[in-house]
Amino acid sequence: MRKLTFAFAVLASLGGAALVQPASAAPGLPSGITAPDAVTQVRLTPMERRMMHRRMERRMMHRHMHRKMMHRRMMRRM
DSSP states (O other): OHHHHHHHHHHHHHHHHHHHSOOOSOTTSOTTOOOOSOOOOOOOOHHHHHHHHHHHHHHHHHHHHHHHHHHHHHHHHO
């Protein structure tokens, strides 16, 4: 019982400390350092886009084959 009460006290103190700190995108950094406001656009090259597309297709096909195999196994048991 004493440990449980102590644990609640610790959590309450940590929760109170979290509410006192200002909200920021990087809470671990000191308050003097801020993130830049500008957002940079990053474009994929055609080769990168093609690689991503092929990887996505491979993953989808792998998942499809896995589900098909499981279905076949299930039907075989019946």
